[in-house]
Amino acid sequence: MNSQPSILVIDDEPDNFDVVETLLDGENYQLYYASSGQQALNRLESFQPDLILLDVMMPDLNGMEVCQLIKTDPQWQAVPIIMVTALTDKEDLARCLATGADDFISKPVNGVELRARVHSMLRIKQQYDDMQVLLKLREDMVNMIVHDLRNPLASIILGAEILRFPGLSPKHQQGKIDQILIAGQQLQSLIDSLLIMAKLESGKMVLNYTEVDLCALCISAVADIEAMAAQKNLTLISELPQPGGIVAVDAVIFRRVLDNLLSNAIKFSPSKSQVTLRGEYLPAGGAKVQVADSGSGVPEDLRQIIFQKYEIGTLMPEVSQIGLGLAFCKIAIEAHGGTITIRDNHPYxxxxxxxxxxx
Known part of the structure; x- marks a missing residue:
């Protein structure tokens, strides 16, 4: 819903609109007016309000008929309708609700009651809108997860099928085995990241801090990523502190952060370029780790949203973009009480x- 909710008032008496406008003055609502049911239906073709105030007693199409027409159309069903009526008979009021109205208010309209009912209906509409956004996000997330699970799985199946061919040279066999191993590691990493993120976000995971050698941890991460870098003819450079220094982290989760940052850098770096991993201990305690790539970079306006789940920076059709790795890194590092940021690596x-x- 917009910051200024829109309300469509449907009433054949313009004076009644003036009354509503006066009673809702100062409430930061955008009011629109339709003098008949048909005019309102025509307006709804091009604009959807957040709430409708609908008079019952109107010529031609009366309020109940208009309400029924609106509520039978899927694109308008979620818009709350408050019937404004001079009817007091219980059966008449029940008929208003039976046509699909969400609430009703009696004439003469009381300002306090009108504001309360409008506020209540708009709150319900906001909850509905929020739920639709959540459902759409969940649908997008599921589609992206399925897509990115299928990529390495397809690579594994293809590699295994080729290995069944008779007469395959040892060199080609080894290449396909490497392909299967890398794809399997990608698949496992994605699944593990999803599980860990869910636990971190729900507060159900307690970090298992241990003292680890930052240099040894980084060297291990680089060694495991070398095959992926070799496939793109990339050079891996390590600028690390002397062995023996200690940093307190959850070694499993922090290692996964390194894996995600390095694989992300390799993915977006052009062939024959380089990826650099730097690490250093800070004088005040703790550590700084940097991963630099030679890719296309991230525009300023995207540098925050790329850390959100299933957001990507620049769409690159030739690159599988999970949209999860950086979100995992942010959640994991913040769980450690640290920060992760991005800046340009000049010139690229x-x-x-x-x-x-x-x-």
Whole structure:
């Protein structure tokens, strides 16, 4: 719903609209007027209000008929309708509700009651709108998860099918085995990340802090990503502190952050470029880790939303974009009490910086 909710008043008496406008003055509503049921139906073809105030007693199409027509159309069903009526008989009021009205208010209209009922209906409409956004996001998330699970799975199946061919040279066999292994690791990483994110967000995961050697952890992460880098003919550069230094982290989760940042950098870097992993201990305690790539970079206006689940920066058709890795990194690092940021890597690419404090 907009910051200024819209209300369509349907009444054959313009004076009644003036009354409603006066009673709702100062409520930050945008009011619209239709002098007949047919005019209102015509207006709804091009604009959907957040709420309708509908007079019952009108010539031609009366309010109950208009309400029924609106509520039988799927595109308008969610718009709340408050019937404004001079009828007092219980059966008449029941008929108003039976036609699909969400509420009613009696004439003469009382200002306090009108504002309360309008506010109530708009609150319900807002809840409905929020739910639709959530359902759409969930649908998009499911579609993206299925898409990104299928990519490595298809690679595994294709590699396995080729291995069944007779007479395949040892070199080609090894290449297909490497392809299957990389795809399997990608598949496992995505599934594990989904499970860990769900636990972190629900507060059901307690970080298992241990003291680890930052240099050794980074070297291990680089070693596991070398095959993926080799496929794109990329150079991996490590600028790390001397072995023996200690940083307190959940080693499993922090290692997954490194894996996501490195694989993301490799994915978006052009062939024959380089990806750099830097690490250092901070004088005040904690550590800083940076992953620099040579890709197309991230525009300023996208640097926050790329850390949101299933958001991507620049769409690149040739690149599988999970839209999950950076969100995982943000949730995991913030669970450690740290921060993750992005800036330009001149002349091309991006630098992701992770700052960790002592727990």
């Amino acid at each position: 690419g991006s630098i992701f910086t992770v700052l960790l404090k002592n727990p």
